Amino acid sequence: MPDSDLSFKAAFRRHDVQIASIVVIMVVLFSAISPGFLSASNVVSLLENYSVMAIMASGLLVVLISGGIDISFAAIAAVSQYLVATLLVHYGGNWLVAFGLAALFGALLGVVNALLIYYLKALSVIVTISTMTFYFAVLMFVTDGKSIYDLPDWFTADLSLFGIPFPVVVAAVVLFVTVFFLSRLSIGRQIYGLGGNPEAAKRVGCNLLGLQCFVYGYSGFTAGIAGLVQAHRVEEVVPNALIGRELDVLAAVVLGGASLLGGIGTVSGTILGILLLAIVLNGLTLLGVSSYSFGFVTGLIILLSVSATAYAAKRQQKRNVRHAH
């Protein structure tokens, strides 16, 4: 952090602290108004509803930190979900096989993004829009838009660990893995370096091609797993079910403080971003507000959050200038 004084005021200038306080206020508010809000069943269903988003968000977060963007992950999730489901229906299998295949397909499609971005020296947003269009169009063409309903019983059966639903467990593991390599492994620090200043990262000796393959591969990997978990939750595979999620997930990650310019972003922030959206929408549901208003509320939260962040940054800049004089 730029400020060295550890006062309360300084701490409050941190984005994650602000979001966390808003989340806490929301929780207090909603639990005061609606007693059902903090009930175990509501909390569990809330976490379960947003587990798929959290899994995708961890992959997108890593890409954003590296200074890129991935628009294709929802399409990748849809493709690998369909491929895995088809294989499972035809040849049978178990959870290990399912996860292995989903992760493999997802990572492969993600690495294709990385190779195109690296070798064509193209903007990641343009490349991933193109591959998103391509992956999804091919999926719709090959499958003719047909859904898969006859998933194996073991696949759709409810699972839980110590009472925690399976999707939440998977999301927790993915988030933990992301935290681990971002903050504890050399490759994580290299990803922050790449996002902060690509030229500097190159001169320090980072393998840019390798890093990009890892970053986009990881985004594809999480997308594959998210697709699998989503199929398990809804007990069917609909080819176009996940399409259109990419901008929702991007909104959540950005709410969590990740910068589109790269080099900035944390898993804890991302979790808070998702929680904020989840809690507000869940609270409104409990208050009996029509779900048709959710889009407007979500948009307003995004606008307020990004505006407040930018305003704070401007003031901080002015403050720094004043200190310098």
Place this chain on the structure above:
Amino acid sequence: MPTEAATSTSSTPSSRPSFIDWFGRDPTVTMLGVLIVLAVIFFGAMAPSRFFSGETLRAMGFQMPELGILALAMMIPLMSGGLNLAIIATANLSALVMAAIITKMIGPASPPQDVAGVIALALAAGFVASLVVGLITGMIVAFLGVHPILVTLGTMTAVKGIAVYATNGGVIGGFPPAILFLGNGILLGVPVPMVLFVLCAIVVAVIMSHAPFGVAVRLIGSNEKATRYSGVATDWMLVGVYVASSLLCWVAAVVMMARFNSARAGYAESYLLITILAAVLGGIDPNGGFGKVLGLFLSLILLQIISTGFNLLGFSPHVTEAIWGVTMILAIAIALMRDRLMARLWLGKTSK
């Protein structure tokens, strides 16, 4: 435009234009021209009788304008170094406002002068709706300095949210013939939407290349700070960028609601990312600063030929989309190879 360029260079005294000069002048236009010719030859060979028919041409003339006008709305922010993800949402909201006024205030027994008045009122209301969205977006981008992707992600969600909330996701439809004419009529043998699109394209082209606003937008796209320090009111120019983009969405809204004879919060959402594809394929630099309406126009023609051609050959629309994605990647690859080749050729030329 290409003829102008050709005459101006042939009159320069320095040297006769060589092949390299010609190829290097507007590489995007050249590349798109070649790709269009190839596409026409391919589809012409596969289905000559149906591809070269007036009917096919007319169908293309009806389909292209929607995407075309929206792509223009995407182009202006792209050239300023930004992006407007809210174009589809803005167009749908504007269309819903107009549709609500028209369907509420015009009955089957309304006299013609009332109908004309209501239509004018509806068009004005749609215009104002688009204007307000553009102003809000532009002001947040310009005065708070928030990244346009984030702002327009927010406005997209909020604007679509308003439209969904107001209509409960439903459809508003059933318009008088005067409105339907704007989407389905034919003027001197040309589809009316095409006329509207070409008009918009000409206006945007003239503004972007000749008006002070257009020059300022391109400068901002190249280097915002330098533009501001050279005395351009960059913040108000940026507001103008998003207002102009939103107003083009209003035109798109008129064409869309007239063609579908209805309006809904979720129409045409798949176009959003395709407009970026079309613009970048047309040589608009996604980093800002460079691009021509002519390039965008050619890229739209190419995409439309691919779409219509595969449709005639009996393929599903998804094949078209897949080919569009590949075309984009291919165009990036061709541009990269061309730049390398050009660099080598120029090096060879200067070392002599």
